[in-house]
Amino acid sequence: MEYFIEQALTYTECLNKIRMKYGDRYTILYHKNIRMGGFLGLFAKDGVEVTGFTSNNIIKNVNSLALSSASPPGPIGTQAFTTPADPRKPLDFEEEKKKVIAAANRGDPTLQMVLSEVRTLKEKIEANAVGGSPSEEHPTLDRIEEILTLNDFSPPYCQNVLDRIKREFSLDALNKYEAVQDRVLEWIGESIILYKEDKFQRRPRIMALVGPTGVGKTTTIAKLAAIFGIGNSGRRPLSVRMITTDAFRIGAKAQIEAYGNIMALPVSYVEDYDDLKKTIAQYSDGVDMILVDTIGKSPRDSVKLGEMKQLLDACGTQAELYLAVAATTKSSDLKEILRQFEPFNYRSVIITKLDETIRVGNVISALSERGKSISYITDGQKVPSNIQKATIVRFLINLEGFHVNRAKIEGRFPSDEAEQIQWR
Numbered sequence: 186m187e188y189f190i191e192q193a194l195t196y197t198e199c200l201n202k203i204r205m206k207y208g209d210r211y212t213i214l215y216h217k218n219i220r221m222g223g224f225l226g227l228f229a230k231d232g233v234e235v236t237g238f239t240s241n242n243i244i245k246n247v248n249s250l251a252l253s254s255a256s257p258p259g260p261i262g263t264q265a266f267t268t269p270a271d272p273r274k275p276l277d278f279e280e281e282k283k284k285v286i287a288a289a290n291r292g293d294p295t296l297q298m299v300l301s302e303v304r305t306l307k308e309k310i311e312a313n314a315v316g317g318s319p320s321e322e323h324p325t326l327d328r329i330e331e332i333l334t335l336n337d338f339s340p341p342y343c344q345n346v347l348d349r350i351k352r353e354f355s356l357d358a359l360n361k362y363e364a365v366q367d368r369v370l371e372w373i374g375e376s377i378i379l380y381k382e383d384k385f386q387r388r389p390r391i392m393a394l395v396g397p398t399g400v401g402k403t404t405t406i407a408k409l410a411a412i413f414g415i416g417n418s419g420r421r422p423l424s425v426r427m428i429t430t431d432a433f434r435i436g437a438k439a440q441i442e443a444y445g446n447i448m449a450l451p452v453s454y455v456e457d458y459d460d461l462k463k464t465i466a467q468y469s470d471g472v473d474m475i476l477v478d479t480i481g482k483s484p485r486d487s488v489k490l491g492e493m494k495q496l497l498d499a500c501g502t503q504a505e506l507y508l509a510v511a512a513t514t515k516s517s518d519l520k521e522i523l524r525q526f527e528p529f530n531y532r533s534v535i536i537t538k539l540d541e542t543i544r545v546g547n548v549i550s551a552l553s554e555r556g557k558s559i560s561y562i563t564d565g566q567k568v569p570s571n572i573q574k575a576t577i578v579r580f581l582i583n584l585e586g587f588h589v590n591r592a593k594i595e596g597r598f599p600s601d602e603a604e605q606i607q608w609r
């Protein structure tokens with residue numbers, strides 16, 4: 186085996202020189218562009234330098250080495266590593282690789298040099314892939330991520346949406362931002378679970394509200410009492426009673442009594458399990474609906490939550506328990522509240538104070554992550570008008586930064602008009 190370096194003005198010229206000298210017994214390892222001739226750098230010309238070796242065992246294709254130099258000039262370039270030999274015989278790459286490795290192990294200096302060059306290149310490529318430059322996302326993905334974050338969607342929720350976009354959109358389709366955001370809006374809508382009320386309600390229907398202090402439970406109870414007690418959407422007024430377990434906090438009694446007086450609905454106060462059971466039993470005749478307001482407890486106060494759970498057991502297994510949470514709660518706290526109140530086995534969630542925030546991603550994320558449904562939303566302090574049955578459209582049109590085609594969204598997520606609460 187013999188190494189050679191040939192220089193010429195063009196790659197073809199180099200090859201011709203090599204062929205003249207060695208016939209077909211050569212393997213080219215790499216080539217590079219050089220400056221040739223001239224005097225002290227003046228009058229030099231562009232040329233090519235080819236390095237290779239001659240051998241009776243010709244290595245026809247050192248394919249991975251193709252990485253080590255710029256493309257050879259012109260179409261000849263493709264011949265660089267596939268030189269002579271029998272074109273009819275298919276290449277056995279494994280065989281060739283073994284030969285290269287064997288040559289390198291024998292201490293063949295040119296191969297050693299080339300292999301070390303390949304190793305360096307490989308390291309460079311890997312370094313780039315790992316931490317070199319930050320990976321660039323498609324601008325559509327960046328924009329969607331930005332508006333999801335703007336709307337307070339939780340990080341895992343955002344990640345799910347971005348992953349799904351990557352799965353379902355081709356690179357070409359990603360360029361159509363509007364189409365992508367329309368789909369994302371639809372996915373968000375699909376992730377909102379609406380509570381489906383049981384059609385059959387045994388009398389009296391018992392609804393109880395639990396939730397943290399100050400979220401608006403008592404106000405919501407008053408609103409619900411009005412919806413059902415005054416009647417709406419052509420439904421006959423029901424005979425409604427309110428019960429509260431919150432008779433001791435200063436002002437709490439006065440608050441619910443005031444609502445009771447305005448609506449001419451009786452209010453009862455209970456202290457313990459037996460009390461509650463007795464009161465419900467009293468109402469079992471002729472009463473359509475019992476609304477149970479509870480004392481607000483911090484979800485951290487697990488012992489007191491336990492006591493309240495025991496007390497509410499008096500409502501019986503048929504009672505519908507709802508968890509009230511404020512839309513202004515951040516998504517990590519929401520998730521925690523949803524979890525802490527889990528022992529109550531609440532059927533659905535009532536989102537209060539929707540009027541106090543323009544961001545609802547926190548609510549959508551937390552509920553969808555825990556698989557909880559929404560039944561009502563409240564959007565103000567006015568009793569009874571600031572309460573609505575939850576609709577998907579209501580949440581979607583509240584989202585910031587999305588172009589919402591309301592007609593399209595309403596078509597996609599129709600709400601039952603008859604179900605909606607109407608205040609004349």
Ligand SMILES: Nc1nc2c(ncn2[C@@H]2O[C@H](COP(=O)(O)OP(=O)(O)O)[C@@H](O)[C@H]2O)c(=O)[nH]1
Pocket residue numbers: 397398399400401402403404405481537538539540541563564565566571
């Ligand atoms: N902005 C707004 N305030 C509300 C809403 N619901 C209740 N509130 C107010 O929140 C405060 C606490 O309400 P309350 O019913 O006593 O909460 P509770 O401790 O959960 O019973 C009161 O000032 C209510 O007027 C709502 O939907 N929007």
Ligand SMILES: [Mg+2]
Pocket residue numbers: 402403404431437478479480481
């Ligand atoms: Mg209260």
